[in-house]
Amino acid sequence: MGMGLAFTPTWVQGQGLPAPTRITDMAAACWFGYYDKFQVDPTGRYALGCRVGFEGRSPSPSDELEIGIIDLEDKNTWRKLGNSKAWGWQQSCMLQWIPGSATEVIWNDREGENHVSRIANIVTGGQRVLPMPVYALAPNGKFAIGTAFNRIQNLRPGYGYVGLPDPYQSTKAPREIGLTKIDLQSGHHELLISIAEMAQLPHLGEDVSNNWHWFNHLLVSPDSKRLLFLHRWRPELLEPQVMARTGFVTRMITLDSDGKNLFVADPSGYSSHFVWKDPKHIFAWTKPIGRDAGFWLLEDQSDNMHPVGEETMTSNGHNTYVPNTNDEWVLNDTYPNKDRDITLYLYHIPTKRQVILGKFHSPEPFFGEWRCDLHPRCDQAGQRVFFDSTHEGTRQMYYLDIRHLVGT
Template sequence: MNKHFVLNSKVRIASQTNGKHHFFGYYGTCPWNKNETKLLVLETDIIDRLPQKNDTARVCVINQETEQEEVIGETKSWNWQQGCMLQWLPPYDEQVVWNAREGEKQGAVMFNVRTKETKKISCSIYSVHPNGIEALSLDFAYLNKVREGYGYAGVAEEDEKEKGIYRINIETGERRLIISLESLKAYKTNSQMNGEVHWVDHLEYNQSGKRFCFFHRCKTKDGRFYERLYSASSDGSELRLLLDTGMVTHVAWKGDNDILTWGREESALVRISAKGGWLKYVLPIYHKLGISKFSKGILRNRIIGDKFLLIDEMSGKWEKIGEGILENGHPSFSPDKKWIITDTYPKKHWRKLILFNPNSRKNIEVGKFYALPKKGDNISGSWDLSGMRCDLHPRWNRSGTAICIDSVHEGARQVYVLDIENIIKNNG
């Protein structure tokens, strides 16, 4: 057994990068092109601090046949958790897009890997519509101010007086505010969303692009976070509040109609907290100690009812997924929607990669990986819970046979591909 990782006997792992630090970023976005001959990654020189305004990440394409790495661009608009929103544009064969700033101005770059043509876009992108023309965005400077580690250092806030969700045309750069923060604050008002700091994030289109989901988050006066899950039509209309229990994190669409999220049911304890009972004082301690983010999912479930919920986006009704089995992590559905791949937060510096079948409730440990990099001046025992941490952030290939992860188990931040085809075949 390798002392830094343990693999399921039916799984093969292949390192995609070496040398300097590499990663892709968030889960749920496929780093492969359509025929899976090219893989997108970012290359960096640092690992032990949050990126500052002058830190550059190089955008690279790895040829899956020759294993050669080609630098196709660079960016100063990036973070450890979501990278630079690097992704293939539909139809996922030649065009790549990523966020990059000019001076302090937010923007993005389109690059054609065949013709080598580059086109600059006058605004940043968050989630790209399946038509490859439209996208959703937000103010990454404001996001960095209210939630450091998810926005970008060194970019200036946009001039608009109102913050919120923008709909942009990638080809023309035209941008329009479709949902404002002020409208969300006033929507079905909740006394617990009483803080002055509000923001939106985790914008994600459904499979057809007709609707998208997002989080509205608020830092309350007692230092907690209160979070809501919404959906809306692609133009910002037909707003639906899907979950309003104070805690929601990590989402994945299952086709067009269902949203998987790690969230909180409306338990008796939550109702007591909302009415000002004793839990009102216990929950802030729970959050401030960090238990709310990094504790075991099963522990959270037993205390206040956190679990994976599959929400019908039309009716708002939900069903529990993997209750008593799965923990908080970064989930996504396989292309055929039969499997969920997810990870865990570290326990004793180890992260797990989990494959779960919702129908059979079969839970398969694909592997576990050591969560601390090689020791250095700024690498402490709590590094894997910090803003520099390296979550596995599992991502499916387009065939549903392999998973791409970021990991530090060999000492540096690198990108790996795990072949899980044998598990899929043997478990239906």
């Protein structure tokens, strides 16, 4: 898929809302990545993004992603911050602002035979390199958690990084890799729990050790005291293009930030998108054992749970809470429907009211690994919704002002 395809924009405007503001220039494929990270700085002026000059294929080891910062108060001017050779279409390179900082951002890269992370200062232009790649940052800004991205790429192509083979690709459950904690200042890192340890933990009373195991989708609780990740496994290795389409088993795991007090938060096998609501609760799409599929609020280290938005939020999406709304407002999206339209919406929990922000067409060439989910995320003040979309024919970034809807 080349750039500059002739295309008629297709989107449906949300009631009473202006058209979304595009903040990228259509000259390249531009996007941010995942929905659970800070794209916008605390002041609301600068948005992070990445861009590359092709679409419609997997990255090659030599394809570099350009990392940039967009000045939302100066005609959306793009300023380059650096490059990355460790990226994918769904989560880019884990680009994000370091929590609590208005000057430092982080992303993953490849140096020689290692994946690393780079911390850049947008004021001084200085950079420093940490010896491990990051997945999620602690809200206190002190540490990150990570895992082996070459392992992810080996077992779920498109969610890891090409360029470095999995050194344990012949091992079903390596003891050398797993969940790693990284100090953001010193770069000191330690393995908190290995894939081998998790593989030895029975699943619903059954031995699952004779499978191919990996970790995915890591998060840190709001108080930086608990960690959350998905432990996944598949029974056999297949061709990458086949594995990208075939299923696997999932269980959601939590544990203390020192690796203790492990808890299987969702053993159902259906854990999907999730965020922490507060230090004790996880807001997730799943199908709990004996319950209906939907969004659920799970209490950590407990069997307590209750559904959220069961009348309206009836399909899987990328769910977050809108900041500064006392967790009353949820931001969410859908996957493309039969007409390939994606709905972007807000949901008000107290009144069970849905507010549709827009419907955005996803052209047919955007499928599989190089699909473009909206992955909606708010700025840190909860005033604007930023999202990636292909409704104008290429992958670009947009925002909508929601202050009049949520009162931020």
